[in-house]
Amino acid sequence: MIGLLPAFVVIPLIAAFILPLFGKKGKDAATILANAVILLLLVLAVVAVYSGKQGIYEIGDWSIPLGINLVLDGLSALMLLAIATVATAAMLFSARYMEQYTAKAKYLSLFLLMVAGMNGVVLSGDIFNLFVFLEIASLASYALVGFGCGHEELEASFKYMVLGSVGSIFILFSVGLVYGHTGTLNMAYISQTIQNNGGLNAGLTFALALFIVGFGLKAALVPFHAWLPDAHPSAPAPISAMLSGILIKTLGVYALSRVVFNIFGVSQATGWLIIVLGLISMIIGAFLAIGQEDLKRLMAYSSISQIGYVVLGIGLGAALIQKGEDKLASLAILGGLFHLVNHAVYKSLLFLNSGSIEMATGTRRLEQMGGLAAKLPYTRATCAVASASIVGIPPFSGFWSKLILIIAAILAGYYWIAAIIVFVSLCTLIMYLKVHRYVFLGQLPEKLQNARENKGTMLFAMAFLACLCILMGLLVIIPGLKEAVLDPAVKVLTGGFEYSRFVIGPGG
């Protein structure tokens, strides 16, 4: 398995550059090739998680810290699986949905480039390499947001590009500062140097602050969220699913937690900073979402609110590790990571639903829809499953992750955090009741009498994700699955500096 690690980056990268050669005539062949590549990645990711193998891969046979290494550990494997799952569904959905647009081969090429970038971010063991992959994924996503080439799309894409570049600059400066203070770019060696120096000096603390701002911008946490509500609705529906489902988590939450837990080491202050960012995102995202009149914009704000849950769990874990309560910390981090995976599945399903609705009705305005339950029965059913999951109704997946978060907060004695989690869940319920009320119930407008369900791959993609929404709860209920899938990821974060010992090895 370890020998195949570069395949996660190389296969989509090569396919991305072969696809534009197909041109207009080979559109179907290009679609099949792109789907096959993503399916292959899904198989590889399942093998990576299932085999439970961990290890490092030295590129070009140069040993670290001279060369660049790829690291597969529990957290990377979990993220790879999440990326591949969402990408599979989005790619299947695109096969039919993207027929509305021109230049499909270019779209597929950018899509694969984005996947290659995200896989690279998750696997890279070198902080500058992580930045490069992050830029690959970001640049592909800037182009994809503006893919419709309409006025609104280009404006959103430009705004996203400016703010995304600001975030990247923060990260780049921070990488420079870290290099200046530790003399290495390998994440494990940076961590080792920090341990040997007995903590952070002023420069490294500043670098950590820059990292939190940069990755916070990529994750769209609340003070830095301004680009997301424009960018995510403007993109084509499968791309919205990718962006909200997995991109903000890979570039934002994954990178942030890797840097905070494994490189710099947790402290009470960073833990609470992350908790506060998470709580603000949850509350403000939910409040802003309720007022929206545009279906995809509502879902985009809801993404901000949900990413708050993930970050809250991780921040709570950081604060608890520092207090020495390792068991509670693992519970909080388990809640956060499980919510991350759950949110990837149901939010991408919701965005695919919105794409299906938009394709059938030609509008995203909530007040122009209504009574579509009879016309779009499958979309409605899958949307109901996804909404139940995001709100947290048992036995759907979202319930379990929120339950774990609440239990962790209560056991740690933070009753007010548990209360806020429940309160934001209620706000989420209001949002999605509103979606169902306006879209599926009520009077069917005259114009939409001819709305028809989209069959074929779009339906299959939605059904696939809906099944996952129902079954994901099993990940924590069945004991063996939890140990195999989620626990290794949690251990990576609670282990903290273990990461550097794992990468460098006992002799280092």
Added chain:
Amino acid sequence: MKGMTVIVKTISSWVKVLIILFGIYIILFGHLTPGGGFAGGVILASSYVMLMLAFGREFVQKDLPLSLDSKLDCLGAVAFAMIAVLGYVFGKSFFDNFLSQFGRHLRLISSGTIPLSNIAIGLKVGASLFLVIFILSTFRRDSSDDKQE
């Protein structure tokens, strides 16, 4: 009137050859002298940019159509990735320099896969940089409404 004066056109059609040759030199000797794939690729692209300035956009289009340019761009990227994959097939790991035993030090044929990678990068950078400049120049002309594609 298309392009610039006769003097500019004549000179630039002579200089074009020199610039392209210089670009190729920079790419091929990238592992021995300063420069390499990226710098040489930029020089290659600049020769076509000069032609575009002197003769106008249509002339360059005939010489190097956009579709061919974009194919070269993809080809360069695929070639670079393939060199890396060949390292995996014939050597120990991905990006392994599996040809390093050939040639003598400080000669043109040396350093294994590095010159090959330089050629691939030169192709990629030259084609894509020219593509970027060409597309930007198109946008300036019909900025009013026309969308690309």
